[in-house]
Amino acid sequence: MGKRSKNVRTSVILDDTQHGKLLAVAARNDVSAAWVIRHAIGRFLDEYEDQGELPLVFGKEKVRESA
Numbered sequence: 808m809g810k811r812s813k814n815v816r817t818s819v820i821l822d823d824t825q826h827g828k829l830l831a832v833a834a835r836n837d838v839s840a841a842w843v844i845r846h847a848i849g850r851f852l853d854e855y856e857d858q859g860e861l862p863l864v865f866g867k868e869k870v871r872e873s874a
Contacts, residue, residue, distance in 0.1 A: 819844070 821829065833840045855861055 829840050829843060833843045836843075
């Protein structure tokens with residue numbers, strides 16, 4: 808038998824607006840908020856896993872200040 812991967816629990820802090828939007832997306836699609844988060848992380852990693860650095864700006868939202 809193949810080795811099973813171990814699931815790891817993590818947490819994130821969302822503001823009220825983000826949390827509300829997350830719950831709305833989950834409800835509209837009849838899935839859990841956790842499923843939406845896992846799906847979003849999976850898509851993010853597929854897009855950025857092979858890049859050396861993350862872009863400093865996603866759309867119009869600045870992620871971090873340059874030093």
